[in-house]
Amino acid sequence: MAHLIDGRLLAAKLQQDLTTKAHNLKIKLGRDLCLAVILVGNDPASQIYVSKKTQKASEMGISSRPHILPETTSQAELNALINTLNKDITIDGILLQLPLPVYLDRLESISQIAPQKDIDGLHPINQGLLFQGRPTLAPCTPQGCIQLIKSCCDDLTGAHAVVVGTSVLVGRPLVPMLSALGATVTLANSKTRHLATITSQADILISATGRAGLITADHVKPGAIVIDVGITRHNGKLTGDVDFEAVKTKASFITPVPGGVGPMTIMNLMANVIKTAESN
Amino acid sequence: MAHLIDGRLLAAKLQQDLTTKAHNLKIKLGRDLCLAVILVGNDPASQIYVSKKTQKASEMGISSRPHILPETTSQAELNALINTLNKDITIDGILLQLPLPVYLDRLESISQIAPQKDIDGLHPINQGLLFQGRPTLAPCTPQGCIQLIKSCCDDLTGAHAVVVGTSVLVGRPLVPMLSALGATVTLANSKTRHLATITSQADILISATGRAGLITADHVKPGAIVIDVGITRHNGKLTGDVDFEAVKTKASFITPVPGGVGPMTIMNLMANVIKTAESN
Numbered sequence: 001m002a003h004l005i006d007g008r009l010l011a012a013k014l015q016q017d018l019t020t021k022a023h024n025l026k027i028k029l030g031r032d033l034c035l036a037v038i039l040v041g042n043d044p045a046s047q048i049y050v051s052k053k054t055q056k057a058s059e060m061g062i063s064s065r066p067h068i069l070p071e072t073t074s075q076a077e078l079n080a081l082i083n084t085l086n087k088d089i090t091i092d093g094i095l096l097q098l099p100l101p102v103y104l105d106r107l108e109s110i111s112q113i114a115p116q117k118d119i120d121g122l123h124p125i126n127q128g129l130l131f132q133g134r135p136t137l138a139p140c141t142p143q144g145c146i147q148l149i150k151s152c153c154d155d156l157t158g159a160h161a162v163v164v165g166t167s168v169l170v171g172r173p174l175v176p177m178l179s180a181l182g183a184t185v186t187l188a189n190s191k192t193r194h195l196a197t198i199t200s201q202a203d204i205l206i207s208a209t210g211r212a213g214l215i216t217a218d219h220v221k222p223g224a225i226v227i228d229v230g231i232t233r234h235n236g237k238l239t240g241d242v243d244f245e246a247v248k249t250k251a252s253f254i255t256p257v258p259g260g261v262g263p264m265t266i267m268n269l270m271a272n273v274i275k276t277a278e279s280n
Numbered sequence: 281m282a283h284l285i286d287g288r289l290l291a292a293k294l295q296q297d298l299t300t301k302a303h304n305l306k307i308k309l310g311r312d313l314c315l316a317v318i319l320v321g322n323d324p325a326s327q328i329y330v331s332k333k334t335q336k337a338s339e340m341g342i343s344s345r346p347h348i349l350p351e352t353t354s355q356a357e358l359n360a361l362i363n364t365l366n367k368d369i370t371i372d373g374i375l376l377q378l379p380l381p382v383y384l385d386r387l388e389s390i391s392q393i394a395p396q397k398d399i400d401g402l403h404p405i406n407q408g409l410l411f412q413g414r415p416t417l418a419p420c421t422p423q424g425c426i427q428l429i430k431s432c433c434d435d436l437t438g439a440h441a442v443v444v445g446t447s448v449l450v451g452r453p454l455v456p457m458l459s460a461l462g463a464t465v466t467l468a469n470s471k472t473r474h475l476a477t478i479t480s481q482a483d484i485l486i487s488a489t490g491r492a493g494l495i496t497a498d499h500v501k502p503g504a505i506v507i508d509v510g511i512t513r514h515n516g517k518l519t520g521d522v523d524f525e526a527v528k529t530k531a532s533f534i535t536p537v538p539g540g541v542g543p544m545t546i547m548n549l550m551a552n553v554i555k556t557a558e559s560n
Contacts, residue, residue, distance in 0.1 A: 107412060107414060123408070124405050124408030124409045124411075124412055124414070125404050125405045125408055126408065127408035127411050127412060128403070128404030128405055128406065128407035128408030128409070128411065129404045129408070131404075131407050131408065131411045131448075131452060132387060132404055132407060132448050132452075133448075134387060134404070157471045158471045158472060158473040159473075160472075160473070160478070166459050168411075168412050168413075172411060172412075172456060172459075175455055175467060176452060179446050179452075179467055179469060182469065182471045184466065184467065184468050184469065184471075184472040184473070184478060185466065185467045186464065186465065186466040186467075187455060187459055187464065187465045187466075187467075188464050189459060189462065189464065191437045191438045191462045191464075192438060192440075192464040193438040193439075193440070193464070198440070198464060
């Protein structure tokens with residue numbers, strides 16, 4: 001039976017350290033650390049995410065400035081707001097809540113954010129630096145995945161990690177991050193043939209597809225570490241990519257959904273705000 | 281017995297098209313297309329590479345401006361030269377010949393090149409755009425690898441590609457490039473355990489390590505496409521990563537060394553010069 005990787009517990013520990021750091025930094029800078037959050041439109045899930053983030057910031061003594069824009073906001077208006085925030089020296093980090101309404105260009109919008117305030121780590125220059133193994137602001141969810149893996153495995157050298165899902169937010173950034181730690185990394189996608197044959201070779205399996213129940217016991221090597229990034233609402237209940245009940249009997253370590261990767265993502269967002277404030 | 285993938289032939293075809301393109305562009309712009317080449321120090325292999333590149337440019341009606349700097353050049357001096365070339369509107373592309381002398385910082389130096397003149401596709405912002413699947417200047421060798429693969433395989437959807445070697449120049453960029461074409465991609469490194477087990481699952485195997493003879497017949501799945509990027513001088517003879525004689529009996533397609541990837545790399549450099557000139 002697999003050990004549970006408790007993302008809430010790990011995030012709580014991280015929160016303690018980061019809160020102290022934020023507090024000291026606030027004294028040093030003589031002002032509040034501040035996170036600007038941009039939300040365009042009325043997506044209910046996004047509203048919940050934004051409120052979770054600002055609430056967590058507040059708990060940690062970090063102030064936030066939400067900008068809630070109507071669904072009619074043009075690309076030019078969005079860019080103009082980002083530009084104002086880029087220049088505002090009292091703002092440490094800028095978070096553009098995704099997804100954007102379809103008529104706005106996500107990558108174009110992200111590229112407007114000053115790289116040194118890009119706490120989501122999605123600006124092409126930050127992703128390029130990550131790709132090259134250089135210091136940068138890394139995306140929050142992959143950072144959380146790495147911390148969860150490291151909490152149960154000291155050394156990834158030579159381990160085979162399989163990442164399912166190729167998003168710019170999670171799957172792709174994990175490749176250079178895991179490779180830099182010495183792992184062999186396989187990036188699988190929705191077209192992958194014989195997925196179970198590929199994933200069942202993984203010492204570390206990370207699924208980030210949002211397809212509930214995609215990863216069954218047949219997809220998992222006995223003793224593997226399984227990190228479930230997927231999160232979908234299924235029959236009114238939050239479900240991951242992994243068939244938890246079946247897989248937990250086979251894996252050595254597994255993250256639950258909820259309570260696995262989620263809390264780590266928010267905490268790494270706070271870590272990135274502190275990092276940007278430190279370099280100011 | 282494998283079919284030979286003739287890089288020289290493919291490069292020659294590409295050269296014809298690109299020469300016409302360069303010629304038309306020259307008329308349109310009313311000036312020569314121009315490639316600036318920077319070489320620091322006296323590395324004999326680098327001198328040969330630089331002269332091959334300028335010679336190929338000349339054949340195609342593209343002029344070049346070599347800057348040969350002494351081994352004593354400081355980082356500040358190198359940066360200053362790059363900056364001058366960035367601002368020179370008669371220069372379309374800047375090539376910084378690698379490797380640099382060890383006392384210079386390669387990634388720092390590359391970051392000085394204006395992204396729109398970075399014909400090697402190594403600037404972090406270009407690598408980030410590539411990583412995100414957006415239009416950019418892609419590195420030349422991986423571009424060549426993709427063209428060689430496509431010359432013998434129309435559709436990579438669902439194919440398993442294994443890349444051995446994690447360099448920023450070849451191995452890493454191949455991951456998003458192959459993944460964007462629908463392939464499952466595995467990135468192996470020098471610490472990979474059971475390398476032969478991993479590589480022998482590859483429908484497409486690309487080796488870019490510079491370790492002569494690393495890939496034996498045991499590493500190759502029958503019918504695989506094998507692309508050999510490695511090039512080392514071995515007993516006075518150029519050798520790839522792949523044991524060509526043994527592997528050619530097992531693969532369906534294979535590149536020779538020399539005459540495989542090499543000619544395609546130079547040709548993609550010219551393609552990138554033309555691309556930068558076009559967007560001027």
